[in-house]
Amino acid sequence: MSYVDEVLEQVKAKNADQPEFLQAVSEVLDSLRPVIDANEELYRKNAILERITEPDRQIMFRVPWVDDNGQVQVNRGFRVQFNNAIGPYKGGLRLHPSVNLSIIKFLGFEQIFKNSLTTLPIGGGKGGSDFDPKGKSDREIMAFCQSFMTELGKYIGADIDVPAGDIGTGAREIGYMFGQYKRIQGMFEGVLTGKGLTWGGSLARTQATGYGLLYLTNALLKDHNIDIAGKTCAVSGSGNVAIYAIEKAQQLGAKPVTCSDSTGWIYDPEGIDVALLKEVKEVKRARLTEYAAARPSAEYHEKKNGEHGVWQYKVDLALPCATQNELDLEDAKMLVANGVISVTEGANMPTTLDATKYLQENGVLFVGGKAANAGGVATSALEMSQNSERLSWSFEEVDGKLKGIMETIYANISDAAKRYGVEGDYVAGANIAGFEKVVDAMLAQGVC
Ligand code: NDP
Numbered sequence: 001m002s003y004v005d006e007v008l009e010q011v012k013a014k015n016a017d018q019p020e021f022l023q024a025v026s027e028v029l030d031s032l033r034p035v036i037d038a039n040e041e042l043y044r045k046n047a048i049l050e051r052i053t054e055p056d057r058q059i060m061f062r063v064p065w066v067d068d069n070g071q072v073q074v075n076r077g078f079r080v081q082f083n084n085a086i087g088p089y090k091g092g093l094r095l096h097p098s099v100n101l102s103i104i105k106f107l108g109f110e111q112i113f114k115n116s117l118t119t120l121p122i123g124g125g126k127g128g129s130d131f132d133p134k135g136k137s138d139r140e141i142m143a144f145c146q147s148f149m150t151e152l153g154k155y156i157g158a159d160i161d162v163p164a165g166d167i168g169t170g171a172r173e174i175g176y177m178f179g180q181y182k183r184i185q186g187m188f189e190g191v192l193t194g195k196g197l198t199w200g201g202s203l204a205r206t207q208a209t210g211y212g213l214l215y216l217t218n219a220l221l222k223d224h225n226i227d228i229a230g231k232t233c234a235v236s237g238s239g240n241v242a243i244y245a246i247e248k249a250q251q252l253g254a255k256p257v258t259c260s261d262s263t264g265w266i267y268d269p270e271g272i273d274v275a276l277l278k279e280v281k282e283v284k285r286a287r288l289t290e291y292a293a294a295r296p297s298a299e300y301h302e303k304k305n306g307e308h309g310v311w312q313y314k315v316d317l318a319l320p321c322a323t324q325n326e327l328d329l330e331d332a333k334m335l336v337a338n339g340v341i342s343v344t345e346g347a348n349m350p351t352t353l354d355a356t357k358y359l360q361e362n363g364v365l366f367v368g369g370k371a372a373n374a375g376g377v378a379t380s381a382l383e384m385s386q387n388s389e390r391l392s393w394s395f396e397e398v399d400g401k402l403k404g405i406m407e408t409i410y411a412n413i414s415d416a417a418k419r420y421g422v423e424g425d426y427v428a429g430a431n432i433a434g435f436e437k438v439v440d441a442m443l444a445q446g447v448c
């Protein structure tokens with residue numbers, strides 16, 4: 001049996017109850033076959049695959065907090081520190097009721113390769129909680145964040161592990177967590193990224209994931225002699241990533257016509273009004289029904305099981321920006337039938353494995369989240385640099401570096417795919433390019 005198959009079997013046996021983690025590992029190891037086969041003896045002897053699929057440590061803890069009725073609530077907190085071969089652990093904190101160890105491990109595992117692709121010195125980690133921020137008062141959010149950080153703070157630090165935002169964790173939550181860390185440690189350090197601009201945050205971090213997604217999509221299309229201007233896009237989600245993907249797509253002359261949240265979606269053939277979307281989502285924290293109520297050209301559709309949602313429309317570009325496994329095989333067939341040119345992932349693992357395969361086999365340009373959404377964490381690493389030198393850079397400087405990083409990522413994944421004889425397979429290219437650097441560091445650092 002090949003080394004990859006042997007390790008895949010072991011990982012499946014050890015983590016049978018973790019479907020998302022197994023999905024992420026299968027995708028990566030399968031696509032690494034050409035590299036592993038070429039170095040099988042060395043990697044097997046050094047147990048590279050066994051080590052890279054087992055986190056350095058996974059921390060789980062109780063998060064007790066008091067709600068507005070005086071009732072004590074208890075959530076579960078997580079931080080998985082996966083691999084720090086090339087730098088301190090780095091990755092977001094997800095606050096969503098669906099959060100469990102499988103989801104945090106899949107995200108932490110993917111973060112190793114994504115962070116390596118950014119060209120910056122950051123290792124992979126992820127954390128979060130099954131806490132649901134929806135409908136909570138500001139005081140309840142603060143109570144949760146303070147309790148969460150009281151425990152998490154023992155395991156992180158500017159040179160150890162630097163968390164950031166993800167689903168459900170935005171500027172407000174980062175603020176409450178940073179305040180608690182500073183209070184407990186008695187120290188002001190860049191322990192979190194996504195901070196406010198007056199206390200160590202970086203300009204352009206808010207926009208970075210969505211903008212970066214479009215910089216990469218534009219580089220991909222250019223390489224295939226396709227002009228992004230005038231192209232229609234289907235976007236899912238209406239959070240941080242989706243909003244700034246829509247904004248940058250419009251700046252590049254494209255026309256996003258959809259967005260969604262967990263209860264429904266918008267189809268707006270005149271193009272999404274991004275100022276209105278920001279008002280509804282960032283200011284009012286309201287549902288998309290409010291967007292539709294204020295915009296005569298928009299249709300609102302309630303989400304029902306088995307429907308294609310935003311993927312049913314005839315568009316040129318698809319940009320999934322909500323959550324994992326939100327674009328399945330049936331959606332992929334619908335997109336292909338409607339002539340989609342590219343699918344580039346703003347979210348982490350939004351496309352199922354069979355849908356990815358179908359899109360690739362049908363000539364759709366497909367770039368997975370590890371490469372396509374790396375702009376967020378790359379800009380977090382730029383925030384770490386600014387914190388270290390106690391300076392802050394202009395918006396133009398950070399945005400310019402972000403654009404350069406995304407173009408380099410595209411060039412590197414495209415080149416890695418060519419080197420291993422799978423030209424145009426950007427999933428393999430991303431996994432190979434990310435893996436090469438981490439493995440080189442692991443081998444140099446000995447058995448650890
Ligand atoms: P936000 O919390 O800002 O927004 C998430 C969006 O996705 C919301 O519209 C939300 O709808 C929707 N959503 C979340 N969970 C589900 C679900 N289970 N079913 C349907 N819709 C859902 O998060 P972000 O925009 O930051 O993150 C979106 C994706 O991008 C995630 O996969 C995240 O891991 C990834 N990502 C984020 C980065 C960042 O810098 N923020 C960087 C790289 C990747 P609702 O409000 O109704 O819940």
Ligand code: 2IT
Nearest residue numbers: 091092164166376377380
């Ligand atoms: O998935 C991701 O890359 C993020 N949520 C951003 C992580 C970060 O440290 O900025």
